[in-house]
Amino acid sequence: MSFLSLSIKLSVVLPAKNEAATVGIVVAAIKALHSTAQIIVVNDGSNDNTADIATQAGADVITHPYSKGNGAAIKSGARAATGDVIVFMDADGQHNPEDIADLLAELEQGYDLVVGARQAGSQANLGRGMANGFYNKLATYMTGHQVGDLTSGFRAVRAEKFREFLYLLPNGFSYPTTSTMAFFRAGYSVKYVPIHAAPREGKSHIKPLKDGMRFLLIIFKIGTLYSPLKLFTPAAALFFLMGIGWYGYTFTVMNRFTNMSALMLTSGFMLFMMGLISEQITALMYKNEK
Structure with a gap:
């Protein structure tokens, strides 16, 4: 048919x-x-x-x-x-x-x-x-x-x-x-x-x-x-790991926590929060209002 x-x-x-x-x-x-x-x-x-x-x-x-x-x-x-x-x-x-x-x-x-x-x-x-x-x-x-x-x-x-x-x-x-x-x-x-x-x-x-x-x-x-968190989380994790890695290096070599480490760690946290907020906004976009 x-x-x-x-x-x-x-x-x-x-x-x-x-x-x-x-x-x-x-x-x-x-x-x-x-x-x-x-x-x-x-x-x-x-x-x-x-x-x-x-x-x-x-x-x-x-x-x-x-x-x-x-x-x-x-x-x-x-x-x-x-x-x-x-x-x-x-x-x-x-x-x-x-x-x-x-x-x-x-x-x-x-x-x-x-x-x-x-x-x-x-x-x-x-x-x-x-x-x-x-x-x-x-x-x-x-x-x-x-x-x-x-x-x-x-x-x-x-x-x-x-x-x-x-x-x-x-x-x-x-x-x-x-x-x-x-x-x-x-x-x-x-x-x-x-x-x-x-x-x-x-x-x-x-x-x-x-x-x-x-x-x-x-x-x-x-x-x-679709899912902003799926896009933002890998980028946030990359910045966070870079920040941890740089902090490990500077602490070992210079025994200090540098501004660059703080910047990368903060960037990772901000990207994750942006993804989380975007996820909520996306969910509202598809909310069935019928």
């Missing part, structure tokens, strides 16, 4: 900025496979005819008067979606609409979020591939669950659960990281399905120099969205 045979309504959301070359093809391919699905193209301030082509292909189009960012487009699409299940995918031709069925099949097994995990050869370049590999390992450590592709934008999710976290999502490109960690933190079930992402058509909207700081910001976001 297929997922869609269970009378579950499906919405497909495609954020798009200057994707006139591919958006019509992607929408048509989705309609051919899922004729009853609601297809929403969020035109994020495009200066080409992305909106017109998407409309002609049969999609519902939401237009931002100016570019607000990928995450903002995702939020607009999620608010407009009428389906019980939402599939998010790119409009640039990287994601194969045929893989939607594999994601939906896993939702049918009881998962709340199913992510298409890009396999070897699917990353845009070596640098981004290495960065994503690091994110995956860090997220695996933080959550205690194997994370296959933390930053993949191809995912299927139960709509009512995704909307619980809209207020957490940034307007930029790190919405996949934020939403995945939020689902883990809330105790929802997450599954990864291997996919192959094709090279994108046209020019990427990610600027390596401008977005370079995203690497560090995403690392801290992973920690603060």
